[in-house]
Amino acid sequence: MRWGAGSVSGDMTRTAVLAILARHGGLSRAEIAEQLELSPATITTITRRLLDAGLVEEGEPRTSHTGRPSIPLELVPDSAHALGVQVAHEHVTGVLTQLDATVVHGFRHPFDPSRPDAVDVLTTLIRSEIESAAERRLPLLGVGIAVPGVVEPETGTLRMSVRLGWTGMPLAARMRAALGVPVFVDNDISAVTAAERLYGAGADCADFLLVAIGEGIGLGMVLDGAPYRGAAGAAGEFGHMPILQDGPVCSCGNRGCLETQVSTESLLRRARELGIVGPAASLEDLRAVAAEGDQAGLDLLHRAGELLGRALAGSVNLLGPERVVVIGEISMLWPFLAASFHRALADHLLPCVRETSIDTRPWADDLIAIGAAGIVLATPLAAPRQSIRSGV
Amino acid sequence: MRWGAGSVSGDMTRTAVLAILARHGGLSRAEIAEQLELSPATITTITRRLLDAGLVEEGEPRTSHTGRPSIPLELVPDSAHALGVQVAHEHVTGVLTQLDATVVHGFRHPFDPSRPDAVDVLTTLIRSEIESAAERRLPLLGVGIAVPGVVEPETGTLRMSVRLGWTGMPLAARMRAALGVPVFVDNDISAVTAAERLYGAGADCADFLLVAIGEGIGLGMVLDGAPYRGAAGAAGEFGHMPILQDGPVCSCGNRGCLETQVSTESLLRRARELGIVGPAASLEDLRAVAAEGDQAGLDLLHRAGELLGRALAGSVNLLGPERVVVIGEISMLWPFLAASFHRALADHLLPCVRETSIDTRPWADDLIAIGAAGIVLATPLAAPRQSIRSGV
DNA sequence: GCAAGATAATTTACGCCCGAATTAAAGGGG
DNA sequence: CCCCTTTAATTCGGGCGTAAATTATCTTGC
CATH class of the missing domain: 3.30.420.40 (ATPase, nucleotide binding domain)
Known part of the structure; x- marks a missing residue:
């Protein structure tokens, strides 16, 4: 049983720092601390790791009217990429995004989830996208998949999807095995909501x-x-x-x-x-x-x-x-x-x-796919260290 | 801004341990850890403090079929008491409870919140209850007050109550000053909900x-x-x-x-x-x-x-x-x-x-007052140490 | 009687976050 | 020029919680 808070968030703080820098770059540590309602000490620790990992860079110290100059921090947008895929009942939509959630490439294919080999089709499709990213030497954090239905995000299992007709599908495990890349699966609305929390309406709310x-x-x-x-x-x-x-x-x-x-x-x-x-x-x-x-x-x-x-x-x-x-x-x-x-x-x-x-x-076709990419961006350092630069 | 969990719970874990012992006494540390989904180490730490404070006692080791015998823990019900008061628009209902939330004394008085001296009347009423508890040498943790309306529980301020006709009332601060005892104020439904979480339907949920x-x-x-x-x-x-x-x-x-x-x-x-x-x-x-x-x-x-x-x-x-x-x-x-x-x-x-x-x-007239007492019991060690045994 | 196994409880090292103290790096006044 | 103020960032110690190792104490089988 969950007793109040504490056991919920994993890397949320790190993710929040990345997200806030994605939204308005050039914030100093002190400003980040204030906006996130965390202590400066915490932000120092987190940004040190992000700097070490090459996800963030320091800018030129910015001298304000008085006091010690603050050091603006900037994301290194192409230091990491995420592949976000929306699986719907008639098509698959995907985006490749940078660390700051900007889309560098999008695709959309018809898809028939009722085919017995539907997951294999999906895997092939995603593999080719991963390979094309690898050819362009884009370091890839992983793949996020958004599906309609009830999902266990911890295990990446799709418990039931009326729309896809899939039940008890260990999607993340199967994809991970086939692709050799971290794979995260979540419900489509949850994915968009989480992305909105990080980059959109929920950023200050x-x-x-x-x-x-x-x-x-x-x-x-x-x-x-x-x-x-x-x-x-x-x-x-x-x-x-x-x-x-x-x-x-x-x-x-x-x-x-x-x-x-x-x-x-x-x-x-x-x-x-x-x-x-x-x-x-x-x-x-x-x-x-x-x-x-x-x-x-x-x-x-x-x-x-x-x-x-x-x-x-x-x-x-x-x-x-x-x-x-x-x-x-x-x-x-x-x-x-x-x-x-x-x-x-x-x-x-x-x-x-x-x-x-x-x-x-206004609606955009790739909104859910971007949300799916957000799942990956929300877990940038959760996997072992090498995954950050591992590319494929 | 609140970023995920972590900043929410204060003493909830300690409270949860007390509450679970109030519900079924005689649980071992290991059992508590399992039910609360916390590590045994945590429970060891918490129970040590509760034992030191005299709120909990060890029973006779209970030899199970195999392995090291577990030590049942029991609340010391009369080691601490709480006064819970419901302020409604026609009456004030109160209970004095033990640490295990059992009622040892109840009262109910007509009350007119529209009187200009309504808070003084309330204070007088509560003071006499505190004094009678002191005469009986019952150690009192504090007073919990449940009111209808929007409350800031951190400050104990009643922002607005249509039913009482009170607005912007720093109730906890005023009562604390007048009574010299920790005072906690919360919304009536919130108080009952929190109590239900600890002792009732929410205990395993x-x-x-x-x-x-x-x-x-x-x-x-x-x-x-x-x-x-x-x-x-x-x-x-x-x-x-x-x-x-x-x-x-x-x-x-x-x-x-x-x-x-x-x-x-x-x-x-x-x-x-x-x-x-x-x-x-x-x-x-x-x-x-x-x-x-x-x-x-x-x-x-x-x-x-x-x-x-x-x-x-x-x-x-x-x-x-x-x-x-x-x-x-x-x-x-x-x-x-x-x-x-x-x-x-x-x-x-x-x-x-x-x-x-x-x-x-089934409804009971003192349910909300018991909830109000629960607010106090949920904060047993939050205040400085001496408050535990200080009596009045 | 004694090792082997099981379960309970504790200790230890660690991660995450905080608050407080400290260090760093400016500008301004006497 | 030195010292004071101001703001930024870091360090340090501590609280809370964990996982893993360790210790404690029982039963069972030989």
Whole structure:
């Protein structure tokens, strides 16, 4: 049993230092200490190791008005790279990033997880990426893989993924054996949430929610500074919040889940059923129809925004986060959801959490892959020392 | 900013050891280590200090089948006492407990928080309790005070309490100055949750929710082993989960909050409005009417159970706790709510969280006061050493 | 009776973080 | 010019927790 804090974080402090330097380079040790709420002594120790490892460099001392000059620290962005891969039910998306999480190379391939040799296909695909990185002499820390489903991140085992149809898959072990490189596996939303914690909205914020709305609806949480996954690793099922008294049956078997009203899949389905778009229409088509002012389409989206706002208000009241970020393919439809969404929020948020900032973020196809790379970057020195420069 | 764990827990480990001995005495160091998932070395260190302080005693070595005999440890229950006080908007309830959280003395007085000298009245009242404990030569660790509202537990300041009408009240500091005894202040639900974590449902469970339904509805969370209070200390507003599309206006100003349908106050109000009970009826009267089979009354309660079940299902889906405990004065009406509550839960819980155990607990008037005493017991050695035996 | 094995508890060395004291490196005033 | 102030960074000792080795104390088999 976990008794309070202490056993949770592994290398989080080191990771936080790297991440803060990735965001604004040139910070001095003292500034890092202040922002991370750690003692200068700790930062001295950590940065010494990072300097030794060549991940960080000192700049020219910067003389301020008075007192001893501070020494700005900078990441050495190409001193380490990470390969991040998102495995989805129709394609595999990947990025190669530098230590500062900037993407140097991206790829996307169709993928069929139902094939019996799906994992071998995936392995081959990743191996070729590793080899091409090796040819360019890019030191690689490892591979991060983000999958939909319930994952044990410690072992890198995929316990169950409805979307991929995989169960009890020791993915990290299999990949590690095949690739000879450290492999980390995590849930897709968790990966994005962790990356957001390090490089994005969570950088200055210890309590935030990340709502991801695409074909499904997921929610990642950072609470008291740490990602929260629930007792059995299954927390975050925001999409299955009951929101309608007697709504349609959801894929989970229950009725009236938020996901039946707001996910891109359900919106498309309902738009087709209502004849708003044709039977083979895409999300883009739905957007176009709404942009043209189709009333039925706009009503559908307004309604969705309202339900989302109401459900989110309840969750924000419950958890009292400092910030909420909404991402996902839904962002394409956002112009038509935003008004009713924010009205519903305003109508249902408690006064004491009204200050919660709620941002929507444009979607990018490689966001989850970047998150997967973030898993690797978050563990830069956890593996034995040689892995840092070992390349392949 | 809090970066992951590490900065959170103060003396939690020591507290956990005391609590586990309070629950089942006679555990050996090795057993404690296993249950707490700490190393035997740690337990050796901690128990040495507790033995030195006289809070714990060794029993007769207990020879098992093979190997070195284990030494059972026992709390010395009367080696320390705590005074726990619940301040509510109509009365003050208090208990004096031993180190093992058993109550040795209780009291309850009417109280009017709106009086300008309310804090002085409270101080006088507590002082007399401290004195009577001193007369009985009971060593007192300190006073814990549980109040409704948003509290900064570190400073013991009550930031805002709608129910008491107090704002920005440095309660702990004032009481400490007046009483000369360590004083700890926390939110009422937080106090009960923390006590539950130590002595109750949370003892073997690192992720649980505690739902308290009385005049209002509150929710306490223990996530990853630690109490969670939200970014601004305002998390847990389960009562203001939007649950009805266009429900009545709630005390928070919004519409359709759960609290307008399920709290004892709202149930009584609606029962009166519907003529189910008389205009001056009590909760007991409502219970009696329902027990006699009054259909309108039963319908009202069924409906409340259903709404509660649906709202709770959403929260459980979101947080994925291992256990949920429902407490509060509502327990009186539980026989009439239970069926619809559990049906609604079953209809809306995701398969992956169906195993979550959901218990309802009979209410006791001094539960929150006991929780307040728990705040003190959770800090037994945090204060300088002499406070342990100092008495008054 | 005595070695072998099992379990309990403790000791030791270490990692991580902190607070406090110390050292380093400027600028400014008499 | 020297000393004081200011800010940055480091060192040092200590607390908390761990893992591994060690010590303690029992049972069992020969």
